[in-house]
Amino acid sequence: MLNPVQIETYSALANELIPAAEGMPSASEADVPTTWINTALGYRPDLVEAFLRSIDSCRGEVPARALENLNANDTEAFDALGVLTSGAYFLNPGVKELLGYPGQLPVPAHDDTETYLEILERVVDRGPIYRASVST
Amino acid sequence: MSNAHLIQKPRPETADVLVIGAGASGSVAVRELVQQGFSVVCLEQGDWTPATEFTGDKPEWELSRQKQWHPNPNVRQNPSDYSVNTDDSDVNPLMFNAVGGSTILYAAHWCRALPSDFQVHTQDGVADDWPFSYEDLLPFYQEIERDMAVSGLAGNTAYPDGGGYPLPPLPIGKYGHKAASGMDKLGWHWWPGNNSIASKAVGHRAQCLRYGACLTGCPAGAKASTDLTHWPYALELGAHLVTGARVSEVTVNAEGLATGANYVDREGNEHHQKAKVVVLAGNGIGTPRLLLLSKSSAHPDGLANSSGLVGKRLMMHPYAAVVGTYEDELESWLGPAGQSIESMEFYETDASRGFVRGAKWNVMPTGGPLGMRAGYGGRPIEESFGVNFHRNVKTVLGKSFEWGIIAEDLPDENNQIVLDSINVDSDGIPIPELHYKSSENTSRLIDFHVDRAVEAHEAAGATTISVTKLMRDCGWHLLGTARMGDDSSTSVVDQFGRAHDCPNLYVIDGSVFVTSSGVNPTATIMANALRSMRHLAETHTDQKTAN
Numbered sequence: 001m002l003n004p005v006q007i008e009t010y011s012a013l014a015n016e017l018i019p020a021a022e023g024m025p026s027a028s029e030a031d032v033p034t035t036w037i038n039t040a041l042g043y044r045p046d047l048v049e050a051f052l053r054s055i056d057s058c059r060g061e062v063p064a065r066a067l068e069n070l071n072a073n074d075t076e077a078f079d080a081l082g083v084l085t086s087g088a089y090f091l092n093p094g095v096k097e098l099l100g101y102p103g104q105l106p107v108p109a110h111d112d113t114e115t116y117l118e119i120l121e122r123v124v125d126r127g128p129i130y131r132a133s134v135s136t
Numbered sequence: 137m138s139n140a141h142l143i144q145k146p147r148p149e150t151a152d153v154l155v156i157g158a159g160a161s162g163s164v165a166v167r168e169l170v171q172q173g174f175s176v177v178c179l180e181q182g183d184w185t186p187a188t189e190f191t192g193d194k195p196e197w198e199l200s201r202q203k204q205w206h207p208n209p210n211v212r213q214n215p216s217d218y219s220v221n222t223d224d225s226d227v228n229p230l231m232f233n234a235v236g237g238s239t240i241l242y243a244a245h246w247c248r249a250l251p252s253d254f255q256v257h258t259q260d261g262v263a264d265d266w267p268f269s270y271e272d273l274l275p276f277y278q279e280i281e282r283d284m285a286v287s288g289l290a291g292n293t294a295y296p297d298g299g300g301y302p303l304p305p306l307p308i309g310k311y312g313h314k315a316a317s318g319m320d321k322l323g324w325h326w327w328p329g330n331n332s333i334a335s336k337a338v339g340h341r342a343q344c345l346r347y348g349a350c351l352t353g354c355p356a357g358a359k360a361s362t363d364l365t366h367w368p369y370a371l372e373l374g375a376h377l378v379t380g381a382r383v384s385e386v387t388v389n390a391e392g393l394a395t396g397a398n399y400v401d402r403e404g405n406e407h408h409q410k411a412k413v414v415v416l417a418g419n420g421i422g423t424p425r426l427l428l429l430s431k432s433s434a435h436p437d438g439l440a441n442s443s444g445l446v447g448k449r450l451m452m453h454p455y456a457a458v459v460g461t462y463e464d465e466l467e468s469w470l471g472p473a474g475q476s477i478e479s480m481e482f483y484e485t486d487a488s489r490g491f492v493r494g495a496k497w498n499v500m501p502t503g504g505p506l507g508m509r510a511g512y513g514g515r516p517i518e519e520s521f522g523v524n525f526h527r528n529v530k531t532v533l534g535k536s537f538e539w540g541i542i543a544e545d546l547p548d549e550n551n552q553i554v555l556d557s558i559n560v561d562s563d564g565i566p567i568p569e570l571h572y573k574s575s576e577n578t579s580r581l582i583d584f585h586v587d588r589a590v591e592a593h594e595a596a597g598a599t600t601i602s603v604t605k606l607m608r609d610c611g612w613h614l615l616g617t618a619r620m621g622d623d624s625s626t627s628v629v630d631q632f633g634r635a636h637d638c639p640n641l642y643v644i645d646g647s648v649f650v651t652s653s654g655v656n657p658t659a660t661i662m663a664n665a666l667r668s669m670r671h672l673a674e675t676h677t678d679q680k681t682a683n
Contacts (some may be wrong), residue, residue: 017517022526043196046203067517075514082520083506087199090505099533100465101505104193106345106356107470109335112307113289113328119320120327128293129325131484133251133269136258 006052007033009059014085016063023098027085030095036088043087050080147376151177153672154396154411156383156426158182159237160658161645161665162417163362164280166377167370168666172673175374177409179381179399182216182234187357192349198506205352207232207241208609215402216380218561220421221569227452229421229570229611235379236363238419239658242612243350244359245475245498246286246330247655248277248295248663252484256546256651260485260492263546266650267622267631268667274298276663276670284360284662285338288330294480303335306344308499311466311537312476315499318596319479329475329498332360332658340364348471348501381407384565385430386414386641392434393682394641400563412681413640413672415633417665420450420614420646424553425568427618440618440635440643445628447554447617449547451652454574455610456541456582458589459502460598461531468501468537475500476537482588483654491580493544495654497589502536505529531600539589544654545578547616574606582606613657618647633668639680644668 002010014027014037027033041048054077058066071078089095096103155165158180170176191197191205202211207230209217216233232241251270256263278299288301305328308316312328319326333350334341344358357364371377380402387395387408396410416423424447430439438446475498483494518524545551556569574582586603593601621627624636629648635641644665646657653660672679 017521018525019522021523022530024526039195040199043199044203071514071517083199083202086525087506090198091195096505099505099529101469101533103195103504104197104347104349106193106347109306109344109346109358109472111304111335112309113305116308116313116316116328119316122320122323123293123325123327124291126293126323126325128296129480129484130250130294130296131252131259132296133255133271134258136255136265 001038002033006055009055010037012063013055013058013067013081016067017082017085018089025095027089030089030092032085032088032092036091037084039091040084040088044084047080047084050077051084053077054081145374147177148175150410150412151175151376152411153413153415154179154409155415155417156397157237157417157419157422157645158235158367158377159417159419160239160362160661162237163366163370164662164665165415165417165644165669166375167366168669169673170370170373170375174673177376177378177411179383179397179409180235180377180379181382182232183379184363185234185236185240185353187353187355190349190353190355192347192352193355197349197352198504201352205241207351207612215562218565219559219567221556221559221567225570225572226574226606226608227454227572227611228609229452229614230609231419231421231614234363235367235377236361238612239361240353240363241351242658243474243656244332244472245656246281246284246288246332246659247496248298249653249655249660250294250483251296253651253653256493262492263651264621267620270296273660273663273667276667277659280659280662280666284332284365285334285341286330286332287335289328292327294325294327294483301330303338306331306333306335306472306474308476309467309470310464311468311501312499314462314464314466314596315477315537315539315592318592321595322592324479324592325481326477326479329478331472331474333472333474334358334360340368344472346471348469348473348503350471350473382563382565383426384563386426386439388430388432388434388439388638389682390434391682392432392638393680394638395682404563413642413679415642415644417645420617421553421568423643423645423647424617425555428555429565435637440628440637440641442637443625443628445619445626448549448552449616449619450551450553450570450572451545451547451613451615451649452572452611453613453652454543454545454578454582455607456543456586457604457607458539458541458586458593459536459602460593460596461536461600462598464535466535466537468534469504470501473501482585489584491577491584493546493581493654495541495543495581495585497585498540498542500538500540502532502538505533539592541582541585541589542654542656543578543582543585544652546575547619547651548575553617613646613652615646615649615652615657618643619650620648621650632671640682642668642672
């Protein structure tokens with residue numbers, strides 16, 4: 001769980017990475033800094049240290065410049081920030097809905113052979129393409 | 137899964153057969169031998185992975201696949217994993233240590249090798265022939281396909297008639313149709329993909345629910361991992377499985393015959409299991425590592441290594457990915473992943489192309505919005521973030537698919553596994569060190585195939601196409617490091633996997649491959665393991681042992 005100071009710094013960074021655009025909400029509008037980043041950190045405890053380092057190193061800086069510096073000087077921390085922020089954003093059900101992505105839902109397999117048999121017959125008509133075994 | 141209901145007999149002090157590794161080939165060995173009445177002990181360094189642990193049906197799937205369920209043991213770093221030194225390798229080896237081995241995480245593309253794959257020297261004048269033919273292996277392919285309940289459509293013109301498959305094919309989906317339309321326009325071969333994924337419930341497996349998460353473990357229990365297809369039967373028949381058991385050495389007597397193996401449990405305690413016959417099934421890296429670790433006065437260069445070929449001729453199938461994006465909604469997060477369709481159009485050698493051998497192509501989905509996006513560091517921020525974050529996702533998500541290219545790499549003794557002289561695993565055992573470079577033939581092969589795959593996407597109407605000529609994390613297929621052959625000076629084991637130097641030692645995993653073929657090897661690994669173990673059972677009265 002981030003403290004208020006970390007949330008303030010992180011919100012600015014997250015919105016720089018994921019701004020409102022193309023009909024999609026910003027990271028803050030999608031509750032990433034207040035809700036979903038905590039969920040994402042729970043899924044990836046291995047990234048917590050590098051993620052917190054990224055926030056600490058950017059505190060009090062202009063977000064765009066701070067991110068450029070982080071990317072140039074601490075790629076591990078930038079990676080953690082990028083992966084967790086992106087992953088947290090896509091955890092928001094509203095974001096998935098806007099993207100038309102249902103998430104990990106079961107769709108039982110069905111046999112769709114009949115839908116392609118006509119064009120598959122043309123493959124069959126062209127005949128075998130393998131080389132047979134030869135006597136040695 | 138729980139096997140608490142089984143009342144096992146006490147583990148034998150001396151097993152008829154000790155199998156090391158509970159993955160694709162080890163599972164086949166245990167099931168076959170215990171069915172034939174042998175007492176069998178299997179040592180496996182991993183543990184069971186219940187389907188409830190897999191994240192493919194959970195929100196955390198895309199984040200966890202980059203760490204906890206990553207196929208690279210150097211990334212995953214589970215207690216059951218050992219690291220692999222890849223400083224001098226173009227490709228990272230991928231594997232999973234568990235009951236079921238790498239079948240827990242494999243993509244389940246089910247492909248027989250082709251007749252020419254067994255006669256590379258005879259038909260193409262390079263490398264070597266296998267000591268048996270496609271026809272020799274065919275009945276074992278068919279038997280394993282029943283055991284694995286493969287889903288597929290008979291009649292593929294890329295293969296000799298080999299009969300049908302136990303289950304109907306999985307759906308090729310909208311993206312499979314799109315890919316097929318391009319191939320149809322070009323007049324190129326394609327076929328609905330065979331997968332060892334259940335299109336209908338069968339045995340201990342449920343019907344595929346198309347999570348598209350095959351590569352991170354099937355949460356539906358539909359994929360044919362051998363913890364589901366083989367182990368329940370083997371345990372019912374009395375096989376003894378020891379999990380969390382990392383083998384450090386195959387032991388031998390003064391004559392050089394195998395006597396069993398030393399192993400370390402997860403608490404760090406050392407044990408010894410005696411056996412009349414030892415079978416190695418630790419994959420193309422784990423097996424040569426163990427052979428090299430097992431030095432003795434009888435085998436001073438490592439067990440069964442008088443040829444000097446243990447660890448050499450490593451083949452890993454360099455993999456190229458050509459992703460096309462389309463304007464159409466293709467639902468390309470749906471499985472199987474798995475292969476939707478495949479193509480063998482350019483599989484066989486055509487000397488006019490400037491290289492020998494070829495590659496199988498497979499269409500795979502591109503997954504969810506996060507995908508495998510990572511490694512942002514050091515690249516321009518605006519490439520992946522800002523307004524492009526949204527544009528990239530909207531362009532690719534659900535509207536793209538991959539033509540994957542499995543390039544056959546030829547054996548080369550410089551591509552090899554040795555023991556790391558410095559680094560050790562969590563039990564203090566030297567880790568393997570890889571030396572692997574793509575050859576000029578492979579580079580030309582990949583260039584040609586990538587160009588054709590771009591044409592396939594263009595014919596299907598792709599709006600953008602991106603090419604990755606060599607994926608670093610692609611080394612699923614670990615082959616060739618203890619090759620079979622008739623001549624003990626140029627091979628490690630005979631055609632049934634019996635070590636030339638140690639007649640009660642067998643190797644049955646991908647290490648024994650003479651050449652790599654250009655297809656996913658699990659079908660061939662398992663069929664070959666079955667052939668080897670059936671031969672062992674049929675000839676056991678003549679089997680020389682140390683005890």
